[in-house]
Amino acid sequence: MSHFFDVFMESYPIFLEGLKITLYLSAASLVMAFVIGLFFAILKISSIKPLQWIADAYIWLIRGTPLIVQIFVLYYGITEIILIDAFWAGAIGLAIHSGAYIAEIIRGSIQSIAKGQMEAGRSLGMTKLQTMRRIILPQAFRRAIPSLGNQFIIGIKDSSLVSFIGAQELFGVSSSLGSNSFDFLTFYSIAAIYYLVIVLVLSVVVNRIEKRLAKSD
Amino acid sequence: MAKKLMVQVERLNKSFGDLHVLRNINLQVEESDVVVLIGASGSGKSTLLRCLNFLEIKDDGKIFLEGEQVEKDTHNLNEIRQRVGMVFQHFNLFPHKTVLENVIEAPILVKNTPKKQAIEEGKVLLDKVGLSDKYHVYPSTLSGGQKQRVAIARSLAMNPEVMLFDEPTSALDPELVGEVLNTMKELAEEGMTMVVVTHEMGFAREVGDRVVYMHDGKIVEYGKPEEIFDGPKEQRTKEFLSSIL
Ligand SMILES: Nc1ncnc2c1ncn2[C@@H]1O[C@H](COP(=O)(O)OP(=O)(O)OP(=O)(O)O)[C@@H](O)[C@H]1O
Ligand SMILES: [Mg+2]
Numbered sequence: 001m002s003h004f005f006d007v008f009m010e011s012y013p014i015f016l017e018g019l020k021i022t023l024y025l026s027a028a029s030l031v032m033a034f035v036i037g038l039f040f041a042i043l044k045i046s047s048i049k050p051l052q053w054i055a056d057a058y059i060w061l062i063r064g065t066p067l068i069v070q071i072f073v074l075y076y077g078i079t080e081i082i083l084i085d086a087f088w089a090g091a092i093g094l095a096i097h098s099g100a101y102i103a104e105i106i107r108g109s110i111q112s113i114a115k116g117q118m119e120a121g122r123s124l125g126m127t128k129l130q131t132m133r134r135i136i137l138p139q140a141f142r143r144a145i146p147s148l149g150n151q152f153i154i155g156i157k158d159s160s161l162v163s164f165i166g167a168q169e170l171f172g173v174s175s176s177l178g179s180n181s182f183d184f185l186t187f188y189s190i191a192a193i194y195y196l197v198i199v200l201v202l203s204v205v206v207n208r209i210e211k212r213l214a215k216s217d
Numbered sequence: 218m219a220k221k222l223m224v225q226v227e228r229l230n231k232s233f234g235d236l237h238v239l240r241n242i243n244l245q246v247e248e249s250d251v252v253v254l255i256g257a258s259g260s261g262k263s264t265l266l267r268c269l270n271f272l273e274i275k276d277d278g279k280i281f282l283e284g285e286q287v288e289k290d291t292h293n294l295n296e297i298r299q300r301v302g303m304v305f306q307h308f309n310l311f312p313h314k315t316v317l318e319n320v321i322e323a324p325i326l327v328k329n330t331p332k333k334q335a336i337e338e339g340k341v342l343l344d345k346v347g348l349s350d351k352y353h354v355y356p357s358t359l360s361g362g363q364k365q366r367v368a369i370a371r372s373l374a375m376n377p378e379v380m381l382f383d384e385p386t387s388a389l390d391p392e393l394v395g396e397v398l399n400t401m402k403e404l405a406e407e408g409m410t411m412v413v414v415t416h417e418m419g420f421a422r423e424v425g426d427r428v429v430y431m432h433d434g435k436i437v438e439y440g441k442p443e444e445i446f447d448g449p450k451e452q453r454t455k456e457f458l459s460s461i462l
């Protein structure tokens with residue numbers, strides 16, 4: 001145990017570097033994923049069939065293949081065309097992946113808003129788009145927060161897979177340290193602790209937001 | 218002198234798939250009149266109201282607003298809907314906005330009313346419906362009667378020429394019905410043109426200028442309240458009235 005503690009203390013500067021990359025990677029991918037998800041959610045609820053099919057195809061493709069395959073295909077596909085580093089290839093890959101799940105979450109929460117809300121907006125002379133933006137989406141997002149939070153947590157853990165294309169994030173750092181010292185168990189356990197702390201903090205934040213919004217409802 | 222016709226409906230038809238819901242409806246609503254629609258469930262009352270503010274689009278027939286024929290191909294329906302207010306059975310207030318925000322949302326967004334002016338006007342309307350102490354609370358804290366009065370104020374904020382009410386008191390506890398009907402009565406006395414679907418026969422008799430009885434998508438009988446209630450000509454009207462009174 002004291003060995004573990006010593007290694008933890010010795011390695012923390014390197015781990016903090018990895019942590020930083022994990023957080024940047026997650027943040028960048030989550031922002032993009034949210035935009036992608038919102039976009040495809042709106043395609044899915046549009047009344048235009050071909051747009052719905054495009055969204056269906058995307059969601060089907062993403063849900064039907066492993067994330068690691070998506071990351072590899074994207075990384076080697078993109079680097080055929082332009083030189084892009086592992087960080088951004090990974091962030092884009094994660095975003096495209098989470099985007100599919102976020103699209104479904106947002107679509108579900110939009111459709112859970114009572115039909116009367118759209119009608120009330122329209123009856124006041126608001127356009128469909130205005131009602132969507134001002135009335136439906138704000139309510140839908142509130143309702144989606146628990147599921148979005150959950151998806152964000154999954155996204156943070158999934159970012160570990162980006163180490164396989166060379167990103168030195170938490171998992172990549174622990175792999176490197178492990179293979180240098182052959183003390184894999186210790187370094188992977190340390191990585192697990194960092195992940196647990198990030199997830200814990202994020203859960204608390206999501207919880208707070210949920211409680212705050214519940215009050216105004 | 219004949220009063221101005223605010224709403225005119227000629228041979229209006231509407232189907233949902235195979236279901237022919239409105240059949241050759243003819244209706245005229247004069248300025249400042251209160252027209253009460255009555256009829257059994259499924260007779261097409263809501264559909265008729267919804268056609269009047271174009272939440273449903275008619276299949277054929279004509280709808281005139283202040284003498285002008287309105288068609289979805291030639292008119293911007295968003296502009297038309299500003300002129301025809303609608304109050305729903307289930308209020309449909311915006312739960313994420315305060316009472317005042319509910320009222321000022323559309324004027325600011327749709328009419329580009331400056332926020333300060335919208336707030337002033339919104340407060341006047343809320344005072345008028347008796348909610349001057351509720352500007353900043355959320356709808357979930359209100360009683361049903363209060364919610365419906367906010368919905369009326371919200372609709373009035375767009376300065377509509379005609380107000381449509383679809384069973385505005387049907388979702389209310391009995392003791393709250395009166396306050397909403399009173400608000401509507403005041404509105405009628407101020408000269409608002411109104412089309413009201415309701416089962417409140419006392420209101421229909423007292424406030425209504427015309428009563429329309431609908432059955433199976435058709436207008437079966439039309440007349441002054443006392444004509445319809447005291448001496449209905451049609452057998453079906455008699456049966457309906459005796460079933461609800
Ligand atoms: N969007 C819709 N799609 C299919 N059928 C509909 C739709 N809206 C209404 N209907 C049908 O049209 C008929 C008339 O409905 P409407 O709501 O106009 O009746 P109503 O007179 O308002 O009845 P109630 O007193 O129950 O409110 C009903 O049979 C109803 O099921
Ligand atoms: Mg109805």
